[in-house]
Each structure stands twice: as structure tokens, then as C-alpha cells.
Amino acid sequence: xxxxxxxxxxxxxxxxxxxxxxxxxxxxxxxxxAVKGLPAMSLSxxxxxxxxxxxxxxxxxxxxxxxxxxxxxxxATAIAIGVSLLVVxxxxxxAGPHSRLASFTRxxxxxxxxxxxxxxGAFGFTIMIYLGLRTSLLxxxxxxxxxxxxxxxxxxxxxxxxxxxxxFDASYSLGATRLETAFKxxxxxxxxxxxxxxLIALGRGIGDAASxxxxxxxxDSIPYSLLRPAAxxxxxxxxxxxxxxxxVRERAYASxxxxxLIVLAISLGARMMTRRFTxxxxx
Amino acid sequence: xxxxxxxxxxxxxxxxxxxxxxxxVSVDIPDKKITAIIGPSGCGxxxxxxxxxxxxxxxxxxxxxxxxxxxxxxxxxxxTEVTSVRKKxxxxxxxxxxxxxxxxxxxxxxPRIHGTxxxxxxxxxxxRYLKQSSLWEEVKDRLNSPASGLSVGQQQRLCLAxxxxxEPEIILGDEPTxxxxxxxxxxxxxxxxxxKERYTIVIVTHILRQATRLADYVLFLYLGELVEHGPAxxxxxxxxxxxxxxxxxxxxx
Numbered sequence: 001x002x003x004x005x006x007x008x009x010x011x012x013x014x015x016x017x018x019x020x021x022x023x024x025x026x027x028x029x030x031x032x033x034a035v036k037g038l039p040a041m042s043l044s045x046x047x048x049x050x051x052x053x054x055x056x057x058x059x060x061x062x063x064x065x066x067x068x069x070x071x072x073x074x075x076a077t078a079i080a081i082g083v084s085l086l087v088v089x090x091x092x093x094x095a096g097p098h099s100r101l102a103s104f105t106r107x108x109x110x111x112x113x114x115x116x117x118x119x120x121g122a123f124g125f126t127i128m129i130y131l132g133l134r135t136s137l138l139x140x141x142x143x144x145x146x147x148x149x150x151x152x153x154x155x156x157x158x159x160x161x162x163x164x165x166x167x168f169d170a171s172y173s174l175g176a177t178r179l180e181t182a183f184k185x186x187x188x189x190x191x192x193x194x195x196x197x198x199l200i201a202l203g204r205g206i207g208d209a210a211s212x213x214x215x216x217x218x219x220d221s222i223p224y225s226l227l228r229p230a231a232x233x234x235x236x237x238x239x240x241x242x243x244x245x246x247x248v249r250e251r252a253y254a255s256x257x258x259x260x261l262i263v264l265a266i267s268l269g270a271r272m273m274t275r276r277f278t279x280x281x282x283x
Numbered sequence: 284x285x286x287x288x289x290x291x292x293x294x295x296x297x298x299x300x301x302x303x304x305x306x307x308v309s310v311d312i313p314d315k316k317i318t319a320i321i322g323p324s325g326c327g328x329x330x331x332x333x334x335x336x337x338x339x340x341x342x343x344x345x346x347x348x349x350x351x352x353x354x355x356x357x358x359x360x361x362x363t364e365v366t367s368v369r370k371k372x373x374x375x376x377x378x379x380x381x382x383x384x385x386x387x388x389x390x391x392x393x394p395r396i397h398g399t400x401x402x403x404x405x406x407x408x409x410x411r412y413l414k415q416s417s418l419w420e421e422v423k424d425r426l427n428s429p430a431s432g433l434s435v436g437q438q439q440r441l442c443l444a445x446x447x448x449x450e451p452e453i454i455l456g457d458e459p460t461x462x463x464x465x466x467x468x469x470x471x472x473x474x475x476x477x478x479k480e481r482y483t484i485v486i487v488t489h490i491l492r493q494a495t496r497l498a499d500y501v502l503f504l505y506l507g508e509l510v511e512h513g514p515a516x517x518x519x520x521x522x523x524x525x526x527x528x529x530x531x532x533x534x535x536x
Contacts, residue, residue: 098343166380169338170442174393174449175370184392189383280383280429 030260037257040250046258050220058247062255065236068223069259072137072216072232073206076144080205081198083145084153085187092160093168093182106157112150118210120147125214137223137230140216144205152201159193160186167282189281192274199270203263209234233259286313286500289453289483290335295349297330299342304330306507307349312500317475317484319498319515321491323535327507328487332455335485336372337365370397373446375459375471379438381430382445386413386422389430389441393449408448416444416474436467443474454478456486460493472497491531495519503527 001009044061051060091102124143133139163186171181187194209232217229218239233255240252290312297305305327312318320328333339334351337358350357358368370393382389390409391399399405409426413419418440422433430441439459446454456475460468475484475497488494494501494515501518503511503526511518511527522528529535 096343164380165341166376166378167382168341169374169376170380170382170445171392172341173336173338173369173372173374173455174396174445175366176392176396177366180396184396185382191383280385280431282381282383282431 033253033257033260036250037253037255040247040254041257042254045251045254049222058245058251062231062233062236062251062258064220064222065231065233065255066258066262068137068216068219068230069206069233069262071223072140072144072212072230073202075137075141076148076205077198077202079141079145080149080152080201083149084156084197085194087153088156088160089182089187091157092163093178093186097161106154109150109154109157113154116210117147117208118213120144121211121214124211128215134227135215135217135229136225136227137216138226140212140230140232141226143211143215144208147208147211148201148205151204152197155197155200156190156194159190159197162193163189164282192277192281195273195277196270199266199273203266206266207234207259207263209238233262286316288312289314289353290485291350291352292331292334293350293352295331295334295347295351297327297334297339297345297347299339299345304507305334308504308509310502310509310512312483312485314483315479315481316499317479317486317497318500318502319494320485320487320502320504321489321494321530322504322510323530324489326504328504329457331502331504332457332485332487335453335455336369336374338369338374340365370449371451372453372455373443373449373451375439375442375446375454375456377458378462379435379442381433381438381441384430385427386430386433386441387426390444390448393445397449409444412444412447413441415447415478416440417470418444434467436463436470439463439467439471440474443471447478451482453483453485456484456488458487458489461489491519503530505530 042061044059046061046066047063048061049064050062087105091097091099091105095101120143124139124146127142128134128136128139167185167189168181171185176184212232212235216232216235218231218235219229220231223230237252237255237259240248240255243249288311292308292310292312295305295308296303308331320331322328330339334347335353335358339345339347347359349359351359353368353371356363358365382392384392387409390412391405394405394408399408410419410423413422418437421437430438433441439462443454454475460471463471472493475486478484479499486497498515501512501515502509503518503522503524505526511522511524518527519531522531526535
């Protein structure tokens with residue numbers, strides 16, 4: 001076989017193998033979580049709070065952590081959307097996408113993106129002490145908002161930078177202000193990408209354990225106040241897996257299954273919403 | 284040719300990214316006529332057009348000296364409200380860019396941002412200007428579908444309707460037919476011929492025959508300088524300047 005043909009085949013084989021590796025990793029994770037988690041799965045897992053011992057609970061469920069995670073990720077995402085959208089619209093519509101400020105801000109976000117989540121946890125904890133907050137749902141929301149802000153902003157920035165310049169001109173030439181152009185035209189054109197950015201960040205936020213360990217704490221009860229500690233799914237899994245009691249460890253897989261399903265639902269939701277909102281975008 | 288002046292350009296210089304795109308341009312654009320700006324690529328045609336509605340502002344590192352007087356008011360005066368200048372002009376770009384919304388909302392966008400809220404009033408505006416741009420019959424049953432679903436030719440007519448809906452005095456066209464098929468181009472040209480009764484029209488074109496068909500007045504730019512301007516017949520048929528003659532005959536391009 002000629003060398004070039006051989007080269008072609010070897011690299012093609014490597015590419016196919018890598019693709020299979022990725023896909024099978026996903027499959028193995030899903031299957032493991034499902035196989036190990038399903039036996040411990042029951043209706044009470046998702047409808048009750050833990051019973052029979054402080055957050056190890058052989059009985060009851062993890063409703064406290066499910067709700068805690070949803071509230072926390074929801075709150076953090078809401079804050080992050082507000083801040084990210086304002087930042088990226090400012091950079092792209094007011095400061096100019098090629099301005100020095102925009103480049104510097106993008107670089108800063110890239111650095112922040114690389115900061116490990118435990119650091120956000122520690123940083124969030126410092127802010128909480130400064131504000132006089134105790135371990136609480138609010139503290140967790142702040143830490144997770146900080147964690148997901150860089151990735152959300154960068155993802156939004158990428159999609160808004162893709163908006164053709166002519167679309168800005170079209171709106172300006174009708175006498176629109178920058179603000180009107182930003183919210184009525186640019187944000188709308190970039191909406192599918194913005195939604196994807198939001199949901200990716202939400203998925204990341206809901207699954208992070210390190211940032212909430214000091215800030216949100218843990219609690220056996222359903223979260224009822226922003227100022228009280230709240231349970232989260234990643235920490236529930238962590239604590240359940242760490243016990244010597246086999247029944248509780250099994251329940252950790254059920255919790256993991258629930259978390260995986262929530263993240264999966266978010267991703268699928270992202271896909272469907274993206275498709276729905278591309279209806280109006282201009283190619 | 285006797286005419287009233289609508290836009291008056293006085294010693295206009297535009298610099299950006301270290302280059303001078305327009306060099307000391309002074310010219311009067313006639314009222315309710317079609318003026319064509321011709322010249323080779325990169326000669327500053329588009330920059331001149333974009334100076335009229337101050338879209339040059341959005342270019343990076345741009346500097347402008349001189350004046351553009353619109354109804355006697357310098358649009359580059361810091362006190363001039365740029366949105367009110369732009370409201371007086373509709374722009375058609377090389378490729379149509381409908382806004383990411385429905386056909387109806389595209390036309391209603393301008394009137395809405397300028398304060399028209401009444402639904403019946405908006406309905407009337409949308410119908411009127413879609414008719415003026417001869418798109419109404421094709422879209423009246425699907426006003427709420429996305430504008431991006433229209434053909435390129437229809438999109439350009441939609442952009443015309445959108446521009447007319449803010450009730451401008453001037454229509455600016457930056458090679459408005461360059462992305463269109465011959466049939467669609469022809470329709471846009473027909474609209475221009477009708478619209479010049481009521482509007483001042485300025486188009487940039489690199490198609491000499493289009494300039495011959497449409498223009499009453501012609502500006503010839505070369506490397507940022509206004510080489511020659513005058514009534515279309517004179518500039519296109521018997522140019523005074525050597526450069527213009529060479530361009531019109533196709534020796535330079």
C-alpha cells in the first residue's frame with residue numbers, strides 16, 4: 001500500500017476510535033448510574049426528605065437536595081443572566097467588539113473560567129463573612145453565580161459577535177438608539193445562542209459540589225429561606241457515598257441518577273428551545 | 284439643470300485606520316432627484332453615502348472633518364441628535380438584512396421606536412408601505428411569518444418598506460441591487476423611479492447602465508476624490524475630466 005494511502009487509513013482509524021471512546025464513555029456513565037441507581041430508586045426518593053439519621057438517611061428521600069439544587073442553580077442563573085447580558089451588550093454594542101476594553105474583558109473571563117470551583121466556594125465564603133451572612137441558600141447562590149458568570153458571558157459574547165454588522169446598521173439607519181438596537185435586534189438575533197449559553201451554565205452550576213460546600217452548607221429540611229442552609233444534589237451524593245452503610249451508598253447512585261436526569265432534561269430543553277427560537281433569526 | 288439642494292456636502296474629509304477615505308469633498312445633492320455615486324471599488328462611494336446618515340460613526344477609529352448640511356443643519360454638529368438625522372433617511376444595503384422578526388414587525392419597527400403604539404395605526408402603516416414597495420400582494424396572508432423566509436428580492440423590497448415606514452425624506456441605496464436577480468433588480472429600479480417624485484434618492488452603483496437608466500445627477504469618485512459631478516447626461520456622455528472618460532469607457536475600473 002502506498003504511504004499516503006496508509007497515512008490516510010491510520011488517521012481515519014484514530015479519528016473513529018476517538019469518537020467511539022467519547023460516545024462509549026457517555027454510555028458507560030449513563031448505564032452505570034442507571035444500573036446502580038435504579039434498585040435504590042423509589043417514589044419516596046423524590047417526594048420525601050431524608051429520614052433515619054442526619055443526611056445519611058436509609059429511608060425517606062432527597063427532596064431537600066433536589067429542591068435545594070433547583071433553587072440554587074435557578075437563583076444563580078438568574079443573577080448570571082442579568083450580569084452577563086449587560087456585560088456582553090455593553091462590550092459589543094457600546095464599547096465595540098474590537099475595542100481594547102472588550103479584548104481585556106474577554107481575557108479576564110477566560111482567566112476566571114479557569115479558576116477551580118473550590119476557589120469560588122472559598123471566595124464566596126469570604127464575601128459572606130464580609131456581608132455578615134451565614135452558610136445559606138443565598139451564599140450558595142452568590143458563589144455559583146460567580147462560578148458560572150465567566151462561561152455564560154463568554155458563550156454569549158461569542159454568539160453576539162457573530163451577529164452581522166449590517167444588522168446593527170439596519171437598525172441604526174432607522175433611527176434606533178444603541179439600547180433599542182441591543183435589546184430589540186441584537187439580543188433577539190442571538191437569542192438561540194443566548195439560551196444555549198444559559199442552559200450550559202445552568203447545567204454546570206447545578207452539578208457543582210465544591211462551590212457550595214462552604215457556602216450553601218447542607219440541611220435535611222426543604223429549603224424555606226434564603227438565609228438558611230440548603231442541601232444540594234452533588235453534596236448529597238458526596239455524603240451518601242462517603243458512608244460505611246451499604247444501603248446509603250446505594251442511594252447515592254439513585255441521587256446521581258436523579259441529578260443526571262435533571263442535567264439531561266436541561267440539555268434536551270436547550271436543544272428544543274434553540275430550534276424554536278431560530279425561527280426569526282436572519283442568516 | 285436647475286435644482287434645489289437637499290444635502291450639501293462641504294469640505295468633507297473622512298479618515299479611518301490611518302487612511303483618508305474621502306478627500307475634501309464638496310457637492311450639492313439635488314432634491315427629489317436620483318443621484319448616482321459611481322467610481323471604482325474602494326474609491327469612497329460607500330463612505331460618502333454612509334456619511335449622510337452618520338453610519339460612518341460606527342466604524343472603528345473614524346475621524347470626520349467638514350460639514351454635511353441637511354436642510355441647512357450640520358449633521359456632524361455635536362448638538363445634532365443622530366437618531367433624528369437617521370430617521371430622515373432610509374437605507375438599502377448591498378444585501379438585504381431583515382430584522383430577526385416577522386414581516387409585520389420589520390415594517391412596524393421604525394414607527395414603534397419613534398412612538399407609534401396604536402395597533403390600527405401600525406396596521407395602516409404596514410399595509411401602506413408594503414404596497415408602496417410592491418410586496419403587499421405577496422405577503423399579505425403571512426404578515427406574521429419570519430422575514431428571513433422571504434426570497435432575497437422580497438427581502439430587499441421589505442427593507443425598502445421598512446425604511447419608508449419611518450417617513451424619511453431621503454432614500455440611500457448602497458448598491459441596492461447587487462445581490463438581486465435581474466427581475467428583482469428591475470422591480471427595485473421601478474420603485475426608485477416612482478419614489479423620486481416624493482423622495483431624494485442617492486444610490487451607490489458600480490453598474491454604469493444602472494446609473495444611465497436611473498440617475499438625474501452623477502458623482503464620480505476616484506481614490507477618495509470627487510473628480511466630477513453634474514447632470515447625468517453630461518457626466519456619462521461627455522465627461523469633462525480624463526479620469527471620468529476613462530472610467531465611463533471602461534479603460535479604468
